[in-house]
Amino acid sequence: MFTILIFLSSGLFLGWSLGANDAANVWGTAVGTKMIRFKSAALVCSIFVILGAVISGAGASHTLGKLGAISELAGAFTVALAAALSVFWMTKAALPVSTSQAVVGAIIGWNLFSKSAIDMKALTKILGTWVFSPILSAIVAVILYFLVVLSLKVWKVHLIRLDGFTRMALLAAGAFGSYSLGANNIANVMGVFVESTSEIFTSINFGSLFQISGVQQLFFLGGAAIAVGVFTYSKRVMMTVGSGIYQLSPITAFIVVLSSSIVLFFFASKGLKGFLVSHNLPSFPLVPVSSSQSIVGAVIGVGLAKGGKNLNLKVLGRISLGWVATPVIAATITFVALFIVQNVFGQIVF
Amino acid sequence: MLFNRAKTVEANIDKYLDNILKAALVFDQAIKDYFEGKTENFEEKTEDIKKLESESDDVRRDIKHTLYKELLIPDARGDVLGLLESLDDVIDTAQTVLIRFSIEKPIIWEPLKADFLELSGTSTKCVEEIVKAARAFFREPSNVAAGLVKVHFFEHEADKIEERIMRKAFDGDFIEKFSERVHMRYFAERISMLADEAEAVADRLDIYTIKRTV
Numbered sequence A: 001m002f003t004i005l006i007f008l009s010s011g012l013f014l015g016w017s018l019g020a021n022d023a024a025n026v027w028g029t030a031v032g033t034k035m036i037r038f039k040s041a042a043l044v045c046s047i048f049v050i051l052g053a054v055i056s057g058a059g060a061s062h063t064l065g066k067l068g069a070i071s072e073l074a075g076a077f078t079v080a081l082a083a084a085l086s087v088f089w090m091t092k093a094a095l096p097v098s099t100s101q102a103v104v105g106a107i108i109g110w111n112l113f114s115k116s117a118i119d120m121k122a123l124t125k126i127l128g129t130w131v132f133s134p135i136l137s138a139i140v141a142v143i144l145y146f147l148v149v150l151s152l153k154v155w156k157v158h159l160i161r162l163d164g165f166t167r168m169a170l171l172a173a174g175a176f177g178s179y180s181l182g183a184n185n186i187a188n189v190m191g192v193f194v195e196s197t198s199e200i201f202t203s204i205n206f207g208s209l210f211q212i213s214g215v216q217q218l219f220f221l222g223g224a225a226i227a228v229g230v231f232t233y234s235k236r237v238m239m240t241v242g243s244g245i246y247q248l249s250p251i252t253a254f255i256v257v258l259s260s261s262i263v264l265f266f267f268a269s270k271g272l273k274g275f276l277v278s279h280n281l282p283s284f285p286l287v288p289v290s291s292s293q294s295i296v297g298a299v300i301g302v303g304l305a306k307g308g309k310n311l312n313l314k315v316l317g318r319i320s321l322g323w324v325a326t327p328v329i330a331a332t333i334t335f336v337a338l339f340i341v342q343n344v345f346g347q348i349v350f
Numbered sequence B: 001m002l003f004n005r006a007k008t009v010e011a012n013i014d015k016y017l018d019n020i021l022k023a024a025l026v027f028d029q030a031i032k033d034y035f036e037g038k039t040e041n042f043e044e045k046t047e048d049i050k051k052l053e054s055e056s057d058d059v060r061r062d063i064k065h066t067l068y069k070e071l072l073i074p075d076a077r078g079d080v081l082g083l084l085e086s087l088d089d090v091i092d093t094a095q096t097v098l099i100r101f102s103i104e105k106p107i108i109w110e111p112l113k114a115d116f117l118e119l120s121g122t123s124t125k126c127v128e129e130i131v132k133a134a135r136a137f138f139r140e141p142s143n144v145a146a147g148l149v150k151v152h153f154f155e156h157e158a159d160k161i162e163e164r165i166m167r168k169a170f171d172g173d174f175i176e177k178f179s180e181r182v183h184m185r186y187f188a189e190r191i192s193m194l195a196d197e198a199e200a201v202a203d204r205l206d207i208y209t210i211k212r213t214v
Helices: A002-032 A039-055 A060-068 A073-092 A101-114 A121-156 A158-192 A216-247 A251-268 A270-278 A291-305 A314-341 B001-033 B041-070 B079-102 B110-139 B143-169 B178-212
Strands: A203-208 A210-212
Touching: A002 A039, A002 A073, A002 A101, A002 A158, A002 A216, A002 A291, A039 A158, A039 A216, A060 A101, A060 A121, A060 A270, A073 A101, A073 A121, A073 A158, A073 B110, A101 A158, A101 A314, A121 A251, A121 A291, A121 A314, A158 A216, A158 A251, A158 A291, A158 B001, A158 B110, A216 A251, A251 A291, A251 B079, A270 B178, A291 A314, A291 B143, B001 B041, B001 B079, B001 B110, B001 B178, B041 B079, B079 B110, B079 B178, B110 B143, B110 B178, B143 B178
Parallel strands: none
Antiparallel strands: A203 A210
16 A cells, blocks of 8 residues: 555645645635635635545546556656656746646657557547637636626625625635536546556445445545645645736636636536537537636636736737647656656556 | 624615715705804704714724624725725714804805805715715616716816805905905805815725726
8 A cells, every 4th residue: 555655646746736726726816815714715625626526537537548548557656747747847937837738748758658659539639628628718707707797787786795695606616616626637636547556446335325436536535635735835826816916806706716617617527528418419528627727718708808908918828838838848757757767766667 | 694794784884874965964954054044053953963973983983893803895895994984074074164164153145145055055965976876886886987977067066156156255345354255265165175075085986986896
């Protein structure tokens, strides 16, 4: 078990950094503007991230599995470590970075190193989703913005009471956002380990009531790592988000968080996909997307709905740069890391 | 819990705005009483406005205390308190003007009487409109702008009446002493100050409303 934990440590570290950074996307404004206390946010966030990961995490993880079925634990460890290092290095260099894009780049690095064929269909699906997710976020944000403005006009609620409703809405949107984050992004944290740990984590049955599969146990660990990241490090990131980068009012923050959460949920929910497919409707591919880019998309959406005065084209440029730069850097680091782990430490990586 | 506290603060804000409105109406009535020579009624109204002013101060302090203690509306708290404080200047001005009338007892010059009553009425309308706009700020921010237009209109009207009174006082020959002419100018300026204060609130409210827009 100890060896497994050591090998899982790189994934758990990715989980920790996801909790520290991405939780701030969901809760930053609410906590930064003092609408919700950090402790309440951290508690709700942790519970819902774990629930999302365990209940709905399998879909997006399956797509990553298609891109590269990493069968050896040491290989999975190296891929997750290389992804984590890419995120760390790019964050240090102040480059736009997303864990989702780093993990995909790292898996491609593994494919190249192991000379495995890259599933181009899966790759195209993933790349298309990256471009589409911020756009969809912006569209959802525009729709929600007009709905909120209209309902406030009709409702005529007093400012003080509106404050209470906004807090409740932020808490609900935050819980949903955390669930979606766990569901969509657990694939980044634990996705690469699914194949290599399939024999280690076996199903646990609770009588005939319910069963926790091996993957769900793995995702629970990843979810717990995210929760630790939330509790230990996300507060300062939340304060920065809340008071710095995106200066949003609590109501706009609600719109932004809800839009981004809906989009993350679209790309994670097997149930929704099944429902859409069964009704012959176009369905969303289950792919891990960047929560930060989804948030930025929603902020741009709100800006457009307000008349487009706040549109910052530099931000769009930086997002596009991230689509290309992150996977390339992560793939390169993975390739080098796999070479070292294989040849210096004598581990089987594929 | 949260909504119970919200209800109390809402009720207090409504009470505060009611008091400002009452103070403006009492002010207008007091000026009428003064110019009609009903001194006793005038003094009664002056006492009424003092009570309203003191009660409003208590209500405002209560609102401030609750907003900060209960961490309500963290993003708009400063603006709400700024609005209430600037409205307090309106009621303070109304009180000060009546006290000055009570102490200095300016002479009622018949040619100026109608103008003073008109000035008082217009300044009062200005306050009525700013109170309406302040109410809209809390419930229907989209209606604030229309109210502010009226405030600016009445303030401008008050300025014109004020100027008319000063010209009449200085150009006419019905007031002999220069000091009495200055006294008329002083009271015209004071009554008009009520409209000026309302306009100062309007300027703040304009910004607060932009900030409140979703």
